[in-house]
Amino acid sequence: MSSAKHGGPRRLTIADVAEAAGVSRTTVSHALNDRGQVDPQTRARVKDVARLLGYSPNLRAQRLRTGRTNSIALLSSMPFAVAGGASRLGFMMEIAATAAEAALKQGLALVLVPPLAEARGLLDELDVDGAIIIEPVAQDPQVTQLRRRGITVVSIGRQPEADPPLPYVDLQAGATGRLLLEHLAAQGARHIALLIGQQRRHSYVDVEQAYRDFTTARGLPCLIAKAEEAGGEEAGAEACRRLLAEHPSLDAICAPVDAFAVGAIRALRQAGRRVPEEVKVVTRYDGLRAQKCQPPLTAVNLHLEEVSARAISLLLAHINGKEAPDIVRGPTPELIVRASSDNA
Structure with a gap:
C-alpha cells in the first residue's frame, strides 16, 4: 500500500474497494450502505472485500454528503x-x-x-x-x-x-391517575389528597384533571397540595405535613412523583400515622424508590x-x-x- 505525504499509510477509499471487488464505486456505496438495486451475492462480496481490506467509511465526508450525524x-x-x-x-x-x-x-x-x-x-x-x-x-x-x-x-x-x-x-397520565385513585377508593379511602409538582408537566396537569373529575363524581373532598420538584423528597414531606395540618381526616395520598411519595411516607411516620392502616400512599413510576421504600409503594408499570x-x-x-x-x-x-x- 502506498504511503501518504508524511510517511503514514494512505487511507483506504471506496475506489480501492471497487477495484478489488471488480465493481463500480456506486455499487460499493450502495452495497455497503444497503441501498439501491444490488445483487445479493455482489453485495455480500463487496462487504467481504471491504472487511478483508480493513476499509472503514470516512465519517466526516459521509456527514458532509448526507448532513447526518447518525x-x-x-x-x-x-x-x-x-x-x-x-x-x-x-x-x-x-x-x-x-x-x-x-x-x-x-x-x-x-x-x-x-x-x-x-x-x-x-x-x-x-x-x-x-x-x-x-x-x-x-x-x-x-x-x-x-x-x-x-x-x-x-x-x-x-x-x-x-x-x-x-x-x-x-x-396516558390521566388514565394512570384514575387507576391509582380507583384503587385507593376500593381500599376504603374517602379523604384522598393529590400531591403533585408545581410545574406545568402533563403528568401533573392530566392527573390533576383526573383527580378533580374523580372527586366531583364521587362527592369526595378535593385536597390538592403542590411541591417544588427541586426539593425532592423533603418537598414531598413538607407538603404532606401541610396536608395533615389542614386535613387531619386525610386517609390517602396519591403522589405521582416517587420522590414526593417517599417524603410523604417519612412525614407520616414522624407524625405517628401508620401506613397503610391510617393513611395509604401510592405513586406513579414503579422504579427503585417505589420498590425499596418501607413499606414498598403501590405504583404503576408504565x-x-x-x-x-x-x-x-x-x-x-x-x-x-x-x-x-x-x-x-x-x-x-x-x-x-x-x-x-x-x-x-
Missing part, C-alpha cells in the same frame, strides 16, 4: 433531586436502556444528557440529528434551544401549551421499554420526513399493588 439525544428537564438519588436516574435510565438498543438497531448512537444545570450549555453544541425529551414542562427551555437550532424533537409525554405542538408518545421503542420510531419517522403521526398512544398502564396501600 446520533440522537435523550434528555429530561426533571431536576436531579427528583430524577437522581436512590432512583439513580431510574425513570430516565429505564427509558435510555431500551432507547439505546432501538437506536443501535437503526444504526444510530444515543447521547444521554442528564438532568443537570451544567448540561444546558451543551445543547447549543450537541451534534445530533434529533432529540427525545422526557416529560417536558410548558415552554421548556431545552425544547426551545433545540428547535432554534433546527433539530427535530419529539417527547415522551405531551408538552403542555406547546406552540407548535411536539410530536409525542402519550403516557411499560417504559415499549414507550421508548415507540419514541425512537416516531423520531426517526419525523427526521426522515416520512408520513408520521403527531401522537402515538403508549401501552396500557398496569397497577402494581404493594404494602403502602394494601389492606390485606
